[in-house]
Amino acid sequence: MGRSAGDLGSAEMDPVRSFERWKKKYTRRTKWLRLQRKERKRPEWQVEREGIGRLVQRYPEINASEIQRFSDFPLSKKTLKGLQEAQYRMVTEIQRQTIGLALQGKDVLGAAKTGSGKTLAFIVPALELLYRHQWTSADGLGVLIISPTRELAYQTFKVLRKVGKNHEFSAGLIIGGKDLKEESERIHHINMLICTPGRLLQHMDETSYFYASDLQMLILDEADRILDMGFADTMNAIIENLPKKRQTLLFSATQTKSVKDLARLSLKDPEYVWVHEKAKFSTPATLDQNYVVCELQQKVNMLYSFLRSHLKKKSIVFFASCKEVQYLFRVFCKLQPGLPVLALHGKQQQMKRMEVYTCFIRKKAAVLFATDIAARGLDFPAVNWVIQFDCPEDANTYIHRVGRTARYKEGGEALLVLLPSEEKGMVEQLAQKKVPVSEIKINPDKLSDIQKRMQAFLAQDQELKERAQRCFVSYLRSVYLMKNKEVFDVFKLPLAEYALSLGLAMAPRVRFLQKVQKQLSAKKAADGTDHLKEAEQNKNSPSSMNEEEVEKCGTNFSGKVSVNKAKKKERRKEAEECSASSEGAEESGESEDESKEVSEDEKEEKEVPVPSRVPNPNSVQFFEGDDDDDDDDDTEELDLLTVKQRDVFGVEAKDNPAPSVSKSKMKKKTTKTQEAKKILKKKFKVNTKIVFTEDGELVQQWPPVQKSSLAQADEEDDASGINLDKAKEILREEDKFDKEEYRKKVKEKHREKRLKEKAARREARNNNAQAEEETVAFLAHSGSEEEFDPSTLPDPDKYKDSDEEQNSESEDSYSELEEKSGRKKRNYNNSTAAEEMPLKRKKAKFSQEEEPCLPLDTGLSLAEDEELVLHLLNSRS
Numbered sequence: 001m002g003r004s005a006g007d008l009g010s011a012e013m014d015p016v017r018s019f020e021r022w023k024k025k026y027t028r029r030t031k032w033l034r035l036q037r038k039e040r041k042r043p044e045w046q047v048e049r050e051g052i053g054r055l056v057q058r059y060p061e062i063n064a065s066e067i068q069r070f071s072d073f074p075l076s077k078k079t080l081k082g083l084q085e086a087q088y089r090m091v092t093e094i095q096r097q098t099i100g101l102a103l104q105g106k107d108v109l110g111a112a113k114t115g116s117g118k119t120l121a122f123i124v125p126a127l128e129l130l131y132r133h134q135w136t137s138a139d140g141l142g143v144l145i146i147s148p149t150r151e152l153a154y155q156t157f158k159v160l161r162k163v164g165k166n167h168e169f170s171a172g173l174i175i176g177g178k179d180l181k182e183e184s185e186r187i188h189h190i191n192m193l194i195c196t197p198g199r200l201l202q203h204m205d206e207t208s209y210f211y212a213s214d215l216q217m218l219i220l221d222e223a224d225r226i227l228d229m230g231f232a233d234t235m236n237a238i239i240e241n242l243p244k245k246r247q248t249l250l251f252s253a254t255q256t257k258s259v260k261d262l263a264r265l266s267l268k269d270p271e272y273v274w275v276h277e278k279a280k281f282s283t284p285a286t287l288d289q290n291y292v293v294c295e296l297q298q299k300v301n302m303l304y305s306f307l308r309s310h311l312k313k314k315s316i317v318f319f320a321s322c323k324e325v326q327y328l329f330r331v332f333c334k335l336q337p338g339l340p341v342l343a344l345h346g347k348q349q350q351m352k353r354m355e356v357y358t359c360f361i362r363k364k365a366a367v368l369f370a371t372d373i374a375a376r377g378l379d380f381p382a383v384n385w386v387i388q389f390d391c392p393e394d395a396n397t398y399i400h401r402v403g404r405t406a407r408y409k410e411g412g413e414a415l416l417v418l419l420p421s422e423e424k425g426m427v428e429q430l431a432q433k434k435v436p437v438s439e440i441k442i443n444p445d446k447l448s449d450i451q452k453r454m455q456a457f458l459a460q461d462q463e464l465k466e467r468a469q470r471c472f473v474s475y476l477r478s479v480y481l482m483k484n485k486e487v488f489d490v491f492k493l494p495l496a497e498y499a500l501s502l503g504l505a506m507a508p509r510v511r512f513l514q515k516v517q518k519q520l521s522a523k524k525a526a527d528g529t530d531h532l533k534e535a536e537q538n539k540n541s542p543s544s545m546n547e548e549e550v551e552k553c554g555t556n557f558s559g560k561v562s563v564n565k566a567k568k569k570e571r572r573k574e575a576e577e578c579s580a581s582s583e584g585a586e587e588s589g590e591s592e593d594e595s596k597e598v599s600e601d602e603k604e605e606k607e608v609p610v611p612s613r614v615p616n617p618n619s620v621q622f623f624e625g626d627d628d629d630d631d632d633d634d635t636e637e638l639d640l641l642t643v644k645q646r647d648v649f650g651v652e653a654k655d656n657p658a659p660s661v662s663k664s665k666m667k668k669k670t671t672k673t674q675e676a677k678k679i680l681k682k683k684f685k686v687n688t689k690i691v692f693t694e695d696g697e698l699v700q701q702w703p704p705v706q707k708s709s710l711a712q713a714d715e716e717d718d719a720s721g722i723n724l725d726k727a728k729e730i731l732r733e734e735d736k737f738d739k740e741e742y743r744k745k746v747k748e749k750h751r752e753k754r755l756k757e758k759a760a761r762r763e764a765r766n767n768n769a770q771a772e773e774e775t776v777a778f779l780a781h782s783g784s785e786e787e788f789d790p791s792t793l794p795d796p797d798k799y800k801d802s803d804e805e806q807n808s809e810s811e812d813s814y815s816e817l818e819e820k821s822g823r824k825k826r827n828y829n830n831s832t833a834a835e836e837m838p839l840k841r842k843k844a845k846f847s848q849e850e851e852p853c854l855p856l857d858t859g860l861s862l863a864e865d866e867e868l869v870l871h872l873l874n875s876r877s
């Protein structure tokens, strides 16, 4: 020990050796300085190009099996820095296997379990591709990322902004629910575009200066969903607008293998990467999966009881339809289960959707009621439970839904609620897809019954009751529309009990069924064949049906319908009773998409009043009500439902001959004279509207009470007969009075309109500012990435803005100034002189304008200030 220290000491002392060491260091440094000087002389882009050349040279050597970290890939410093700052160092399996292939320019089909990091597997190569091409904002659209939902697109945008923040090119988010014009103005500045299919196509069609002709890379996130039937037409149209020569990456947890799909995308020898193909299970190993078999009428109770016993957890509950979410969300808010309840579905406004999305991300304990718009891709942190309240349409949907928990090495639990009729088919499907689920039982002692409370809510709230009715119908429709008839049998559902479990006193009538019934009977009359047999055959035929088959199926049941017409009369009677009991409900349609169909339906329905159907008079009551349903798509199915209901409850045709449609029509028709007579009998005053306050005071009358004194005097003096002059005068006075009233009303209306417009303008300004900030970003900026700070986002139109700014009004300039201060913040980190210059000008203007406007501090109170101002004004005048 002592000796070695001595040796070391002598070596340090040796002047020759230390001189040699110094010389080496000196030569290295001078060499480096020379190189630096040389590089400084060359333009930056050239240095970058050389660096790119060196990276590209390493591409063929990429060996996936040797990759452990992102830095093992030949990636640009900018990307690596972004990854590092976002705490991404080690690669996941899908990233290890696909990033190299994508860098090499291959088309890739990547599949890996949910939560395994597929997003970075396509974002990293996308950034590198544009970097490699030294893409600038003038080069237009280079990368297109398509996501099936707005929330997923937004999430991907966030990841891109985080990882790509050191790159210079811009990224943009184009999703529905925002101002198209606003987006149009910005779209041509965007180099990396993240969008939903519908909105993208809209821009392709309507934005004249939107070009995708230089597109280098197309990425489909959740590719199987985007390529499925739902998006087929839109995607075909989009693909037509894209150049054929491009790189394509497809990612999903349940990848498409359809040759047809791949041909549509014109992939060139794609590389298939199925990371977990040989894995024992297709869901994350850290996910604990169970299912319970629960009667339909117990499901709401079960959910409530579950939430009550998981107050400290974060859960997502999946439902089959928007209307279910809407209704149960409201009811659960009223029930106050003890934790925050949120709802996310496609019928919400975009702003609301975003609000709910970010709110749920932040919450530690909460429950989110959602439709399948939240099933794919969303990366909510720390979700403990995924509950599938309604059975998913297939095993793939199941996999995506449960994938919202147990993400990236985290644990999670999933509970699937199955009806007895769904159990066998679904469990088999899951087993085929290598999903390990085991059955657990509900403890009946722990089940709270909330039916009575729900009934009380509905009794107090008509709107809620209507929502319950829509929820009922919507659920039936969703079950019927499911392709897999082995799992989903709408005829096995206990309708009356289900209606009760939703808090309804009786099951709503599904009116459009009647329309179909009419169609079916007409068809039957036309061909006169025995469809009953065929119907039976169809009923037993295997699951998956396409639309044509569904139609055929509906037709086949027409025979049975006619048999069951026998019960019509009885049912009509009951239905009338129901409607008399004021339980009138509507199967109303809210869907914007379906509005056209609704109006058509209504038209037809007006033509033909159809009898209501009651499967079993003792157990279920349907009632008449005016429908403006949006469910005409389901006509065949729901007719089928009616047929089966009758079967289930053993209704015999011969005992109850049905009234014909024409008869019912005749029965209902009354002439106008008859109606008028009826009204007269009841001593109704027509065209009269009287409004009372809550305290019972009269507030308004129509027609308005005559106010002129002359008229009053005339009324009192009824014995004098008709005095024409007086009458004229009264009329003139009344006229004056009416005109005055009218003027007042118009004034009031104008004032209201002005106020409304003002509020709308203010809101639009706020929204626009927010939308601008949230949807376009230059990736090159630094700062905290933990929370998105909209003020850090630049405005691609800044040069244009700076000119326009001179003319802008004071109100606008305020919001612009806010914007500019944000831009300044970002540009502080960006060293390009071109970007900074206009900002400096703006800043100078800001300070000049701002100073005279500073409030004068008088040192007085507000009231005293006001008094002083009044005094000054008075003395001036």
Ligand SMILES: Nc1ncnc2c1ncn2[C@@H]1O[C@H](COP(=O)(O)OP(=O)(O)OP(=O)(O)O)[C@@H](O)[C@H]1O
Pocket: 087, 088, 089, 090, 091, 092, 095, 112, 113, 114, 115, 116, 117, 118, 119, 120, 252, 253, 376, 377, 378, 379, 403, 404, 407, 408
């Ligand atoms: N290399 C990595 N290191 C650390 N965390 C990572 C890495 N890659 C991804 N993650 C994290 O894993 C989580 C899941 O990633 P991501 O959303 O990309 O999964 P996914 O495979 O796309 O899931 P899904 O199939 O549900 O869409 C995210 O929170 C992400 O931040």
